[in-house]
Structure formats: C-alpha cells, structure tokens
Amino acid sequence: MPGQELKTLNGSQMLLVLLVLLWPPHGGAMSLAEASRASFPGPSDLHSEDSRFRELRKRYEDLLTRLRANQSWEDSNTDLIQAPEVRILTPEVRLGSGGHLHLRISRAVLPEGLPEASRIHRALFRLSPTASRSWDVTRPLRRQLRLARPQAPALHLRLSPPPSQSDQLLVKSSSSRPQLELHLRLRAARGRRRARARNGDRCPLGPGRCCRLHTVHASLEDLGWADWVLSPREVQVTMCIGACPSQFREANMHAQIKMNLHRLKPDTVPAPCCVPASYNPMVLIQKTDTGVSLQTYDDLLAKDCHCV
Numbered sequence: 001m002p003g004q005e006l007k008t009l010n011g012s013q014m015l016l017v018l019l020v021l022l023w024p025p026h027g028g029a030m031s032l033a034e035a036s037r038a039s040f041p042g043p044s045d046l047h048s049e050d051s052r053f054r055e056l057r058k059r060y061e062d063l064l065t066r067l068r069a070n071q072s073w074e075d076s077n078t079d080l081i082q083a084p085e086v087r088i089l090t091p092e093v094r095l096g097s098g099g100h101l102h103l104r105i106s107r108a109v110l111p112e113g114l115p116e117a118s119r120i121h122r123a124l125f126r127l128s129p130t131a132s133r134s135w136d137v138t139r140p141l142r143r144q145l146r147l148a149r150p151q152a153p154a155l156h157l158r159l160s161p162p163p164s165q166s167d168q169l170l171v172k173s174s175s176s177r178p179q180l181e182l183h184l185r186l187r188a189a190r191g192r193r194r195a196r197a198r199n200g201d202r203c204p205l206g207p208g209r210c211c212r213l214h215t216v217h218a219s220l221e222d223l224g225w226a227d228w229v230l231s232p233r234e235v236q237v238t239m240c241i242g243a244c245p246s247q248f249r250e251a252n253m254h255a256q257i258k259m260n261l262h263r264l265k266p267d268t269v270p271a272p273c274c275v276p277a278s279y280n281p282m283v284l285i286q287k288t289d290t291g292v293s294l295q296t297y298d299d300l301l302a303k304d305c306h307c308v
Helices: 011-022 029-039 043-076 138-147 163-172 190-200 253-264
Strands: 080-089 092-095 101-106 120-126 154-159 179-187 212-219 229-231 234-241 274-288 291-307
Touching (some): 043 274, 120 138, 138 154, 138 291, 212 291
Antiparallel strands (some): 080 179, 092 101, 101 154, 120 179, 212 234, 229 274
C-alpha cells in the first residue's frame, strides 16, 4: 500500500511462500498423472479382452463351418425344383418388447422334423387362420434353419412385424392361433434338371461372354471395410457379370417381355441385366460401439445368376 514500508522476509518466511506458490492445486498435476495411468488398460483388462476375442473367433469359425456344411449339402442336392408342397404350422408366439414377435417352432410338429433351409421356397406368417394379411418371413426363417444345431428341440425366430400390423399384435397375439405357412420345394429327377441347365448355359455369344458367376479376390482395404471389419481380412467376392442375350437364363416372363421390347425399341427399353438369383451367406467379425460382434449377411455373395 502507498505510504507503507515493505518488510524484508527472513529465510523461513521465504521458504513458506515458495511452498505455497509451487504446491499443485486440487485436481492438478498429480491427479492428471493418476488419470493418465488409469486410462491405460492393466494386465487384467488386457487378459479379459484377449479371452473375449478368442471366444468370438471360435464362435466365428464354428458358425462358418456350419454354413459351409449346409452349403455342401445344397450343392450335392441339386435335384430340387420350385414346385412347392404347402405345410401349415402353429408356432408358439410371444409378444416381446418393442413390438417384436418371438416364435418357437418345435421339431415335433413335423414328422421329418424341421426342413432344410434350401427346401424353403416361401414362408408366410399370419396372426390367425382367418387373417386377410400375412407377411413374408422366408429370409429370416432360412437364416435360422442354416444356423440351427441339428440336436436343438425347437427353432426360435424373432420377427419385426410391418408397421401396418403392429397395432393388431397387442390384441391378437395372446388370443388367436397364429399360422406359419411353409411352401417347400419337392424333389424331381436329376436328368431333367441337368438337361435344362445345359440348355440354359449355352451362350450364343461365345464362351465366357454371357451372364455368369465371376469371382474377384479383394482385401478389406479394397472394399473400404478396414475401419469396421476385423475378420476375414480377405474376401473372395462372387458377383454376376456378362451379357443377357435372348432366351438366356431369363428369370421370368417379365425378362422375356423386356428383351422383346428392347429389340423393338432399344432407345427406350434397356436390355435385361445379369443379377444374382441366389446368395451364399457370409459371416463377419465387426467392430461395434460396445466391442466386437458376429454378423451374418445373407445377400453379400452371389451364388447363381440370371437375367432380369
């Protein structure tokens, strides 16, 4: 203050002032150091994460083995045709959270047990036998049949109903008798199917020029998946390429009409395109917000091709 004389500090007083000035504030340097050490995983955390990844990897390999086994069965049973056999099942239904339906299908409801995934031509679910509306559950049912263990007594299916029917579930799910309508492919003579396949694969443009299955080797970096997929690191991508000349692997009558109109009006009607007719499932180990998980993609790898 003005008019007051400054007092000289002795040695002990000077030491006290320096200690006060240099003492770290609450939450200062020492706390930051401790927080920094806490941010690094300890040995127990690293061991837990390593065990978790090994367990996930084992599940991935087991799932991949089952998918390949089912695929081998489908490849060795190429005598399946599209003629459907219809069966009506009455599954046990429970309404879950978020409006989801949980279906339980016992193997005992069919004399031969549950059918193979490759035999499911179409699956329709209705809230009751008299319901005017139904929704297609073919893809989720095929997927669960591929993943189901042979010794499992029942198949569990989780469905997300269409928004137009979600309000009805609260009223009908507990009182009605829901139905699952299965359209199953029947077996036929192999010679007829193989002869038809040979005729359908005869390319008029020359070998390798018409619609066919093509395989490309790609890494995760090539696909742009490196930041969210952990395994597999490389993928054999199967896709459909090639031209679609007249009467070659036409998927339906629409493809035939499209080709006829394309010949008449090529400027306004495009030619049929080569697209996948069916797919092979693929399992990925991918990153999530909470860690890692297994995810099966049913429409990623082309299995067969046709023209539409």
